[in-house]
Amino acid sequence: MTAGPFRIEHDLLGDREVPVDAYYGVHTLRAVENFPITGTPISIYPELIKALAAIKQAAAQANHELELLDQARCDAIVAACQELMAGKLHDQFVVDVIQGGAGTSTNMNANEVIANRALELLGHRKGEYQHLHPNEHVNIGQSTNDVYPTALKVATWFGIRGLVEAMAVLREAFEAKADEFAHIIKMGRTQLQDAVPMTLGQEFSTYAVMLGEDEARLREAAMLICEINLGATAIGTGITAHPSYAPVVLRRLRDITGIPLETAPNLIEATQDCGAFVQLSGVLKRVAVKLSKTCNDLRLLSSGPRAGLCEINLPPMQAGSSIMPGKVNPVIPEVVNQIAFEVIGNDVTVSFAAEAGQLQLNAFEPIIAHSLFKSVSHLRNGCLTLAERCVKGITANEDRLRATVENSIGIVTALNPYIGYANATAVAQEAHATGGSVYEIVLRKGLLSKEELDHILRPETLTQPVPLDLHGKSH
Structure with a gap:
């Protein structure tokens, strides 16, 4: 029933407007009243809303196939879910991203939302649950404890796909620069x-290779989250679900999402175990660490413009100082560094949350979800x-x-095979003490001829292995 701008709904605690x-x-x-934590609603993660809708659609279709839900209600629920997957009504997902209850509030x-939209499609008003009920019909054969972790995995799968695509864009940018700079000789450095x-x-090719390796690791981690516990209901025993529900809903969800999902062989284990999320978070941390290392290199190589290395120039993006005219800072690598720091912290959060689960359920999956979704989304944007x-x-x-x-x-290292380590050390010491060039010192000492030096110090000789004979002669 309704009263003024409100309708009255009832739960086990009583009536509320x-x-x-x-x-x-x-x-x-x-x-919403219980969890005023971050001020950020779950609608910030559209993939999660779409994943929940896909699961509810699959459940409705499975339960109709198993003769537990009539055609009219099934059609209305499916239509409402399809609207959510199309991006509609996401503003109605208002619970906080951090919440107690193991995700029950999200479920x-x-x-x-699905029930009330389905009621409208059936010609009824919101809240007239005697015609179609959130628990009795939308949630039939389900529990938060199998819906929520399955939704996390479906949503994360789509997020990983977007992240891998973004990493490929960055990898290709580094590959293009590696080709462009292939002819430019420089000094390598160890320990600065x-x-x-x-x-x-x-x-620059190393940065591309590192990204390519992590793209492969992410694809491997994505396969681990294809194992779901949908059909487990409360703790994995499948209580209240039809005996054939799990395989039927799996088939339906596969068709809707296009993800190669599989039902876990032991649903009790799958309901309490967050190992796949820990594994994925670890891979995201690996991506972040290597990406941050790359950004550190870019900042070092571009340091200057007069008093630093100044080997490369980053494109100027904005004025760098409110007091120093003309200063330009490496703001893009800096923001990616900060994303990496956040992802590393998120991995710690996921680890603690996964470890803290007790007995047949992990109650801390909301913070796992929030941490993973932030890491995936921010890394994608950063790349x-x-x-x-x-x-x-x-x-x-x-x-x-x-x-x-x-x-x-x-x-002088390149001269070791030709003049010996002791001579090379003496040349290096003299060059360091006098400021003289290695080239001139070697000539003056008569260790090599000008022709031999010019041959040895060619760029192609200095930057790749060269076959030598027993006398240190190159071929």
């Missing part, structure tokens, strides 16, 4: 000290931003790079 135009109901209302938010020569293209607003615009200071090689003591 719900805004008459709201698609959510009394359970969602109480959750009930979905049940109520001059090491031996390499090409700038070789340096795209780094590619488009930084990597694609990087240029090389080619003259400076060549000059550092020619003036470096590190090139």
